Amino acid sequence: MSPSSSSPSVVLSTGHQMPLLGLGTYKLRGADEVSRAVDAALAAGYRAFDSAAVYRNEADLGRALRELLPKYGLTREDVFITSKLGPKDQGERAMEGALHSLSQLDLGYIDLYLIHWPGTQGLQVTDHQNPGNRAQSWARLEELHSQGKLKAIGVSNYTPAHMRELMQSCKIPPAVLQVEFHPRLCQAELRKVCADYGVCFQAYSSLGKGELVTDPVVVEVAKIYERTPAQILLRWAVQQGCPVLPKSSKPDRVQENARIFDFTVSSGDMDRLSALDCGHKYCWDPSEVA
Structure with missing residues (x-):
C-alpha cells in the first residue's frame, strides 16, 4: 500500500506518490x-512527515x-518521510550527512532527501565555492538514490538560477523543490521553472509564520466557507497542486489542518488571495547565495 491510499497525493518524476498533506516538524523537540x-x-x-538534520529531531x-x-495498522511503506542535508554538510561532507540522517531516522530508507539550502555553513553567501559544493552534494545524493537508500532526491530554498544551474549539470533531476509559498509570496517564476522541468513544487510556511491568519482578506474568505484562516491558506496551496507541510505541536490543530480536502475555494476567491502577492518572505532569503 502506498501513502496515497490514505490521502490525496501527487506523482513525482520518480513515479513515487507523495501526499499533498504532510506534518512539518520544525521546532518539534x-x-x-x-x-x-x-x-x-x-x-x-x-x-x-517532514524533518531535517538541523531540526535535531530525526531520531525522535x-x-x-x-x-x-502498528497502532494504526500501518507499515513503513504506508508513510512518506522527508529529511534534508544540513548546510554544514554541504560539499565534501554530504555523503556523511545523508548517511547520518538515514541512521538517525532508522527507517530503512528515506522517501525524499533534500539539499536544505544552496549555501554552505561557514561561507559567505557570495562565496564562489557555493556552486561547487552544491554540485558535490548533489552527486553524493545521486549515488545514494541509485543505491535505493534515498527513493527521491530534491532541493529546498533554491532560486530559479540555482534550479537552472542544477538542471544543466545533474544526472538525476530533482524530484521536488520545497520553498516558502503563500498568498504574499506566489513564486510565479519559480513555479514556472518547476513546471518546465517536471519538478514538484512543494510549499512550506504556508501560514507566513502565523501572520497570514489575521490578514483581513484571508479572514473574510474563511468566513465565507466557515473554515479557519489556516485551512483557507492550506487549501489555497493544495488546490493549485502544491503539497503543504503545516507544523503544530497541538493535537487539535494538527487535526484541524488536515480538514482541507472536503471543500473547494471558488476561482474568484482564489484570485483574491493570490492578489495579496507582494514578494514578501517570512523565512530565509536565498536570493543572494552565489
Missing part, C-alpha cells in the same frame, strides 16, 4: 512532543513512527 504530534497526525490521516521522529505505525 523531544521524544514526547514529537510522539504526541505524530500520533495526532496519523489519527487525522497524515501519511507524510523515527522512533515515534516505529512505535505508532
Whole structure:
C-alpha cells in the first residue's frame, strides 16, 4: 500500500506518490512532543512527515513512527518521510550527512532527501565555492538514490538560477523543490521553472509564520466557507497542486489542518488571495547565495 491510499497525493518524476498533506516538524523537540504530534497526525490521516538534520529531531521522529505505525495498522511503506542535508554538510561532507540522517531516522530508507539550502555553513553567501559544493552534494545524493537508500532526491530554498544551474549539470533531476509559498509570496517564476522541468513544487510556511491568519482578506474568505484562516491558506496551496507541510505541536490543530480536502475555494476567491502577492518572505532569503 502506498501513502496515497490514505490521502490525496501527487506523482513525482520518480513515479513515487507523495501526499499533498504532510506534518512539518520544525521546532518539534523531544521524544514526547514529537510522539504526541505524530500520533495526532496519523489519527487525522497524515501519511507524510517532514524533518531535517538541523531540526535535531530525526531520531525522535523515527522512533515515534516505529512505535505508532502498528497502532494504526500501518507499515513503513504506508508513510512518506522527508529529511534534508544540513548546510554544514554541504560539499565534501554530504555523503556523511545523508548517511547520518538515514541512521538517525532508522527507517530503512528515506522517501525524499533534500539539499536544505544552496549555501554552505561557514561561507559567505557570495562565496564562489557555493556552486561547487552544491554540485558535490548533489552527486553524493545521486549515488545514494541509485543505491535505493534515498527513493527521491530534491532541493529546498533554491532560486530559479540555482534550479537552472542544477538542471544543466545533474544526472538525476530533482524530484521536488520545497520553498516558502503563500498568498504574499506566489513564486510565479519559480513555479514556472518547476513546471518546465517536471519538478514538484512543494510549499512550506504556508501560514507566513502565523501572520497570514489575521490578514483581513484571508479572514473574510474563511468566513465565507466557515473554515479557519489556516485551512483557507492550506487549501489555497493544495488546490493549485502544491503539497503543504503545516507544523503544530497541538493535537487539535494538527487535526484541524488536515480538514482541507472536503471543500473547494471558488476561482474568484482564489484570485483574491493570490492578489495579496507582494514578494514578501517570512523565512530565509536565498536570493543572494552565489
